[in-house]
Amino acid sequence: MPTAVAAAGVGTAARAGVEVRLENLRRRYGGVTALDGLNLTMAPGELVALLGPSGCGKTTALRLVAGLEQADSGRVVVAGEDVTGQPTNKRDVGMVFQAYSLFPHMTAWQNVAFGLQMRKVDTARRRKRAGDMLELVGLSGFANRFAHQLSGGQQQRVALARALAIEPKVLLLDEPLSALDAKVRARLRGSPRSS
Template sequence: MHVDGVGKSFGGTQVLQSISLSVSAGEFVSLLGPSGCGKTTLLRIVAGFERPDSGRVRVDGRDLTNMPAERRNMGMVFQAYSLFPNLTAAENIRFGLRLRKLPKSRQHAIVADLLSLIGLEAHADRYPHQLSGGQQQRIALARALAIQPSLLLLDEPLSALDAKVRVQLREEIRRIQRETGVTTLFVTHDQEEALSVSDRVAVMQGGRLVQFDSPASIYQCPADAFVAGFIGTSTRFEGAVADPEAGWVDILGVRMPAAKARGLPAQRAVSVFVRPEAVELQPADSEIGLEGHVLEHTFLGAITRVQVAVHEAVTLLADVQGALAERFPVGTRVRVSWAPEAPHVLDA
């Protein structure tokens, strides 16, 4: 699937700005970004529910830009389950097959295979109101897969579910996608969902595609300050390059190591992002790092997240393993530091 230079405006407001991306056969790609960034509009253009003002959409070498949605052979799963309330689970799955006038024996075989794939064979004769939210969404997924779509489109299909069911179902969706090999485009504003199930993630902001890469690359090498702040958890400092050769930045009047500052112009204004897992806490009498005091502890199971005030306007987050957090109770004066490779250094 190829999106080439797609632009779209509504009422004079441009919501997509020349978006281009390619999705390989069998790939699972997520469109990720905050509300209003254009990800759902892009999905609707791919589906054929909206027409772009510019650019085109191609699938398997065919230009689908002006083709109506019903002729695109795409499966769609919405946030709302959109099941037919008067049809059973099996009949909902069979719906698209009936429209295509497949032989009844073939319809029954496909429905049986899909019910087995989603683990709901025993629920074939139940109506939507007799199913849980997660079960309904599985049926909606099976219905979309029944027509053997060239592209599976998922528009925030998990947002109406509770947290535990969301995690279970996103893993189920990924398993099913791998087993069927269907090329998938998944819209979500939840970065954990996108990073956990995707082969690649397209991060969008203000109608632009700002980074398109693997989850690991986006987390470890953000393209700009927006991506660094949006993906994962970080503490952001404003500073300046102090030593371009050695890789030092000036943060709050203290020189701190930042290998990614090497080669940048001296005194260049930069934003420095530090992940909490990269931060080290040390006693206040240490001569290394930024000074601060502990504000709060948040127990997160295997780790404790410690909030440290290093400036009246900056609270740094540090993830501390196990009982080590007890060495730094609330109110304790500390120093914070990190390895030179840890911070992301980006234009301010």
């Protein structure tokens, strides 16, 4: 059965980034082998898509890079530094989860501003940046809504704004546009066909 994760380079980000190296990553859940020795090197600024059938280990690979779980063996190296044993909050990584995972007790604006607050960004800059990010995803008018007052696609856009707000060295997107209609999706991708 073709269950291996494949990677495809899909372009280069405008901003300079850092090299991310996955070395022989293995992760088993009980009897299930989610990753069986994944090797992948991503160049600074490179955009890479992980491809493969449902259950082949794409989300697991992202969670290992984010530090949300630990590999059974192998290493994650970011900008030349072995971060394999480091907790998530010590890694400069932003992530949009497949299931959005907004903080339910916070408004859209508070969700987007949260990471900036953790990084001790001052109030004025936080306000500006969170506002800019909500505008980018087309949700300026929804800043005071809680997650349960937003549609699935709107929640997904807030999650995207939240991940972009902190300008992380590494940005992990787990199917971040899956709940969006074609028009919004094209606009957020920055596609030349977008209006």
